[in-house]
Amino acid sequence: MKRKQTIGKGAACLITVVLVATLILMPVGRVQAAKAYKVGAVFSVTGRASFLGDPEKKTALMLQEEINQKGGINGHLLELVIYDDEGDSTKCALAVRKLITRDKVCVIIGPSLSGLSLAVVPEAEKHEIPLISCAASYKIVTKNPDTGEQWKWVFKTPQSDSMAVEAIYTHMKKHGISKIAIMSVTSGFGASGRGELLRLAPKYGITIVADEKYGPKDTDMTAQLTKIKGLAPQAIVNWSIGPTQVVVVRNWKELDMTNITMYQSHGFGSRKNIKLAAGAAEGVYCPLGACNIAEILPDNHPQKQVTMGYLKAYKAKYNEPLSSFGGHAWDALSMVHKALEAVGPNKAKIRDYLENLKGFVGQHGVFNFSPKDHNGLTKEAFQMVVVKSGDWAIAD
Amino acid sequence: MEEITLASQLLQYTITGITIGSIYAMVAIGFNTIYNVTEAINFAQGEFVMLGGLVMVFFRVTLNIPVVFSLPLTILVVTTVGILLDRLAIRPIRKPSVLVMVIATIGASFLIRGAAMFIWGKNPFDLPPFSGRNPMTFWGAVVQPQALWVIGFLVVVVIVLTLFFDRTIMGKALRACAVNPNASSLVGINVKYMILVSFALSAAIGALGGIVITPISLMEYDRGAMLAVKGFSACALGGMGSFSGAIIGGLIIGLIESLGAGLISSGYKDVFALLVLLVVLFVKPSGLLGSVEVSKIRKF
Structure with missing residues (x-):
């Protein structure tokens, strides 16, 4: 009995403290909310997919700082609410719900992983809030794979795997390659790429x-x-x-197979990989977004300016090599920035603006959205590159 | 291009299998060393391997210390971690039961992995091979020089451990603890000290495994868990507590994986290894070389 009472008292104390704290903190929160445009973000900052979420978060924070230093968006500061889903779908769903119901953001960026994005698509649709995923799978934006119908509220910035496959196959066709072997890792990324490789092979002979x-x-x-x-492929x-x-x-x-041309997926797009391969990567081809190869792009390339700008800013701020995955967050947040500038923090208006956004020059391509395409990219968003003397070079 | 014959392919699969299997065997020996004294499975065994690789990268690449010195230094550092694991996680347990110890090692493995993530980050690291990257060719099959180092170190570990357990007082005391800890403490063996020694020893062996495999497969902070699973399978296959069993188990699993991937299907290679393990355990629950009598009196 006595013990129960103590617990009761403890609980009462706790509730009082929480109430008082809420009362004290509430007005401050309100004033800020009225001023700033609130944008939500969910990235896998830690855990198995941290190589995606970490640069994405850093990029988003960098953009937020840049925007706010220039006086915000139409006089409103940009307030980013970033949650870490740790690569876990339950935590991701909770974070998205929290962003919608508690933080009341007007648009959500992320998640970083395809599986997690697929899991939160229904949430975005139900609450009618625009969500711009930073994950690659075409399934994220496709409501009906047969008709190609898109989800109303969901967009994504990364290129689909099928575009990387098409870029590789186009390059192969140009060089008379028709007999190939494929290797894939037994994870979501590998399985998705493998599926596209098998599906598109007949089309390219x-x-x-x-x-x-x-x-x-x-x-x-x-x-x-x-x-x-x-x-012998x-x-x-x-x-x-x-x-x-x-x-x-x-x-x-090591197996002396260099006479069989090696193509890697766009996942190979980091100079770290060339370095780790210790000279073995010479002559390896891979399709990359402009963001990976800003320095070697010709000056007349449409994305030269934005990619160089991002590269310099990121290196200056974080003093670490740029990861192209951060570029997906750059694209998403920059689009949101444009949308907020044009239509303000209205969910439906932001959605409509995004759906009709044309010629948006981003890190990973020139985006042309339409009601039938919530990704807005084509296989031209990939550039075939080859490893030459320890660095990327544009492949012919 | 030159054709590769089936015989060369088979040879290649065998060489690859033995190389990977040697690493599994080293992990399995580490498991056994602790199991024999405490009857507990040390779930942080894979973390010792990971630490071995990453600490070696620090000494060899970051500080640029030659292999001759950086290798013993690395083993020393990881052995210290093993000793700390015993002093901080195992010894303070008031009523040590096998289950409690196992759970303590699981906790420790998370801690070590997290610490490694903070120190080294999440990227994989490379280590230059001990003797160049130029592969040798035998009858159409290619051998990396580092693979020979892997196999060589396994042989050295086996010889040193055999001498240690058969010829030294401490080794014999360890074996006595393995047979009967109560009786050992009655004849004056300090069992707690022996547990400490077993953790140090198994950390050292794990570190060596990590050091030799890193030039082949790179190393990153969360590699340990997979190696621990494979090493444990090798252990169970060969018979818990048996050193020759650990080696045979490791090599068999490595060979099955490699041959299975090459000849049947690479997607199901882990299935083949675990299938063989299951069959062996159904037919002979004590493992290939484990003795039924010993396994009956074991608590775990």
């Missing part, structure tokens, strides 16, 4: 002679490559992220 897989933490892919060597396409794509390149070189 390409035969796939081997379809090999490996785990995301595997230490060695010599076995898979040896099998491919025995089948003209090229290999490898679809993975993380250390495995470096190990594949190293094994490919």
Whole structure:
């Protein structure tokens, strides 16, 4: 009995404290909310997909600072509310709900992962709030894959896997390659890329002679490559992220298979990977967004200016190499910036503005949205590059 | 291009399998060392491997210390972590039961992984191989020099451990603890000290595994868990507590993975390894080389 009473008292105390605290803090919160435009963001800042979420968060914060230093948007400061979903779909759904119901943001950027984005699409649709995902899968924006109907409130900035595959296949066709082997990691990224590689191969007249897989933490892919060597294809396409794509390149070189052209997915788009491959990456092709290769773009390239600007600002602020994944957040937040400038913090108006946004020059392409296309990009958003003397060079 | 014959392919799969298997075997030996004395599975074993790789990267690449010195230094650092793990997580447990110890090591593994993430970040790291990157070719199969180092170090570990357990007082005391801790303490063996030694030893072996595999497969902060699972499978396959079992188990799992990936399907290679493990455990629950009598008196 006594114990129960103590608990009761404790609870009462706690409630009082919370109430008082709320009363004290409330007015401050209100004043700020009236002033600033609130934009929500959910990124996988820590956990398995931190390589995506970390640069995305940093980029978003950098943009927020830039915008607010210039006096905000039409006199309103931009207030970013960023949550970390840790790569966990439950936490992601909670964060999105919190952004909608508690923080009352007018638009949401993120999540970083395709799986998580798919999980929160219904939430955005239900609450009628525009959501700009920073994840790649075309399924995120597609309501009906057969008719190509798009979700009303959902957009995304990264290029779809199919665009990377088409860029690779177009390059192959140009160079007379028709017999290839594919390798993919058994994660969502690998499975999605593999699906697109298999689906689009007939369209480009390409035969796939081997379809090999490996785990995301595997230490060695010599076995898979040896099998491919025995089948003697003209090229290999490898679809993975993380250390495995470096190990594949190293094994490919060690097994002396350089006469079979190696194509990597756009996941290879970091100079760190070239360095980690320790010389083995020479001659590897991969499709990259303009953001990865700002320095080597010709001056007349439409994205030269924005990509160089982002690159310089990011390096100056964080003193670390730019990750192209941050560019997806740059694209999303810059679009939101434009929308807020044009129509203010009205959810429906922002949605309509985004849907009709044309010729938006971003980090990963020139976006042309339409009611039938909530991604706004084509395969031209990818540039084929090749590793030459330890750096990217534009491939012909 | 030159054709590759089936025989060369088979040889290649075998070489790859033995290389990977050697690492699994080293992890499995680390598991056994602690299991034999405490009857607990140390779930932080994979973290020792990860630390071995990353600490070596720090000494070798960041500080540019030659391998001859950075290798023992790394082992020393990771061994210290192993000793700290025992002193801070295992010894303070008031009533040590196997389950409590296992849970303590799980907690420790999260802590070590988190700390490594803060120190090194989330990117993978590379280590230059000990003797160049130029692969050698035997009958159409390619061998990386580093693979020979991996296999060589496994042999060294086995020889040193055999001598240690058979020829030294401390090794014999450890074995006595493995057989019967109560009786050992009656004859004057300090069992708690022996537990400490077992943690130090298994950390050292784990670190060595991490050091030799990093030039092949890179290393990042969360690699440990997968290696621990594979090492544990090797352990269970060979028989818990048996050193030769650990080596055979590790090599078998490595070979099955590699041959399975090459000859049947790379998507299901982990399935083959675990299937073999299950079959062995159904037929002979004590593992290939484990003894049924010993496994019956074990608590875990």
